[in-house]
Amino acid sequence: MDLFQTLTEMIDLRSFSNLWYWIALAVMWSTASHWILGVPFDMVHRARKNGGQSAEDLEDLVRINVNRMLYVVQMAGLWILAIACFVLSSLATLGFGLDVEFAQAVFLLLFPMATVGLVNLATARSIRLNEPQGDALYRRLATCRFAIQIIGMISIFVTAMWGMYQNLRLGVFG
Template identity: 65%
Template sequence: MDWYQTLFELIDMRSFSNLWFWIVLAVTWSTASHWVLGVPYDMVLRARRQGDQAEVDLEDMVRINVNRLLFIAQVSGLWILGFGCFGLTMLVLLGFVYGMEFAQAVFLLAFPLSLIGLLSLSTARLIQAEESGGERLRRRLTRHRLYTQIIGMVSIFVTAIWGMYQNVALGPLGG
């Protein structure tokens, strides 16, 4: 048995029947809902409970991440959008037209995360435009986290339904 065959047995390209895919899916959405605009959500909770320096730290961290995100969007936003659309289109074609299960799995991870990226950009613009601070900033970040969790729940549900369909339709050996 060569290393190539061993590697592909460990990283099964039948994604929906592979435990690693479901672990990646859970960790991805857990991480996405914990980091709100690049700020860990526990900082929002700490600022709400303690105020003072925790509030200043939160506002500084959000200001830095909002400015960074908006700068990246302004400088190279169209290129990122173009490459992102190209990548998602390629995954759709490979996955759903040509039946490549690995591409389906990556698309079902990447597409909702691209929606989170657009949501983050929109939230960053709102925070900068209204110069949010204090309670208003915490509410905006909490709302962003809620929307992220809703997108994540829908994504996990759709992925689970599609994965179950693939496993039932294709069987354990892939056809």
């Protein structure tokens, strides 16, 4: 009986009172703000500081990732959009319409990440169109990162407020 109780506490679907949910949220946003268009942001700092081979490597990696991202969108973008809209609307309906806390928690993770995907896509299209190099490329990547960080701050704030509301409403701490 103790093993079953321990397992059910570890796999608790009441997400907002679960420490693992908040750890996952923090790791997700940390990763999202570090990897811009599939490029680690420390490469941007290194390229800006050192130039030379570091700058060439960054430009090559950005070019490869932009081409890959735009190719995937060109080939399967409509399907990806349809599936994403179905999943997000299903989660929103289950979570907020039918009051399923697990669906609310997953929606509050995935919806902002879908927005991050759109920001990355817009940045990739801008880079393909303008083909910036050097400082212009660094600024474009930094702007994309800043937008992702703003989305992350808003998302964390909304998730924390909703989670506190849910915990107080359901009497988790009482």
